[in-house]
Amino acid sequence: MLTGKQKRHLRALAHHLQPIFQVGKGGTNEQLVRHIEEAIEVRELIKLSVLNNCMDDPREIGAEVAKASGCELVQVIGKTIVLYKRSSEEKYRKIELPSPKR
Template structure:
């Protein structure tokens, strides 16, 4: 679980990113989730955009995709979802999160 300080840090890092995946009128499916899992392992932080023709709520899509991919939902703003997952491979780790206050 991410703290508020960690989420704020990740939001600032994600600000300049462009969305990697798009969710359209078909919604989410297993194939999309699999591709997100593979991409987030390398990137750690990514944006996903929800197209205007998608009938599902972006917040619901964000929660669903985050849970299925084993990632943390950082933010849903408008139709943009930001996800974070710490890379399991040491060489792919690029992001250093602020320490959680005790």
């Protein structure tokens, strides 16, 4: 679970990223989730965009994809979804999160 401070940090890092996946009128499926899992392992932080022809709510899509792929939902703003997951391999770890307050 991410703290507010960590989410703010990730939102700032994601600001300059371009969406690498698009969710269209077909919605989400296993293939999309598998591609997201592969990409997030290498990148740690990714953006998805929900196309205008998709009738599903972007917040629901974000929650569904995050749960299915084991990611943290950082932000849903408009039709853009930001996801984060720490890489399991040391060589891909680039993002250092601020430590949570205790």
